[in-house]
Amino acid sequence: MQRYFIAPEQFGEHTVMIDGEDAHHLLKVMRMKAGDEIIVCDGLGKSARAKLTLLQAGQAEADITEWLGASAEPLWKVTVAQSLPKGDKLETVIQKGTEVGAAAFIPFQSDRSIVQYDGKKEEKRRQRWSKIAKEAAEQAHREIIPHIGEVHSWKQLLQRMAEFDLVLFCYEKEGGAAGSGIADAARSFHRSRGESQEASILLVVGPEGGFTSQEAEQALAGGAQLAGLGKRILRTETAALVGLTCLMYESNEMGGA
Known part of the structure; x- marks a missing residue:
């Protein structure tokens, strides 16, 4: 599943906002559409599975469907x-x-x-x-x-x-x-x-x-x-x-x- 790092402030309680190059990559490179799932990470160890609800030039939104478990980062x-x-x-x-x-x-x-x-x-x-x-x-x-x-x-x-x-x-x-x-x-x-x-x-x-x-x-x-x-x-x-x-x-x- 495609993974994207976004800033912590782009995480809401139940949704995430994706913009800039990542939104462009979703829309133009991966050619994803509403209903497709991705993994989003805040770069600090928090990650979630999310379902895309909106894709347009320069912006995408997704609903968080599952918070992912323990970190796989090295000790x-x-x-x-x-x-x-x-x-x-x-x-x-x-x-x-x-x-x-x-x-x-x-x-x-x-x-x-x-x-x-x-x-x-x-x-x-x-x-x-x-x-x-x-x-x-x-x-x-x-x-x-x-x-x-x-x-x-x-x-x-x-x-x-x-x-x-x-x-x-x-x-x-x-x-x-x-x-x-x-x-x-x-x-x-x-x-x-x-x-x-x-x-x-x-x-x-x-x-x-x-x-x-x-x-x-x-x-x-x-x-x-x-x-x-x-x-x-x-x-x-x-x-x-x-x-x-x-x-x-x-x-x-x-x-x-």
Whole structure:
């Protein structure tokens, strides 16, 4: 069933209002009509089944027929901190990371970031990134839209680390040594937390050239655990998705034991 994220204020007691691009998508792309059913979400975890009653250019209305049950969102709220990569790689990380289960994304600059931050373009880029996250969340039947944070400096990201229950710093020099991998760290953390325990995790991924040894030392001093992603060197966008998938698996979101 087609799913749409709408603002909380668009929910009434028994009805919902859908406008803008979503209304256009219903009418012109999906070619729905009165009587068809959709799922609507407020992006904060509340969702309902609704039956369309009105469709016209730029606006649709629907009656709520059923409030949906328990959230299918991961218990581990993973924020992916991704050093700004070249081209559209960050878009790939946001799209696929949303599908896998990321709760939020923080773009940041590190010593070896090739892309130079341009404050004048940030708001436009964030709007595009947020749209990509929304569309991916709808496709993946998520109940929240991952938050896209402002671009951070390395210093700002270091200061944020204290906010999380676990910080994993993806560092290729950890390689495939026994006990040094991200799965090992996640498994140990899972045992310490127990089953059915929510947690906030920050997954820190470097740029194309990797992190410097100084950044690794600073992250370690800031409370992060250095974690490898195996013996092979991964592209930055691959590393983010592999790390996130490991965390989802180790928290039993993908059938792990």
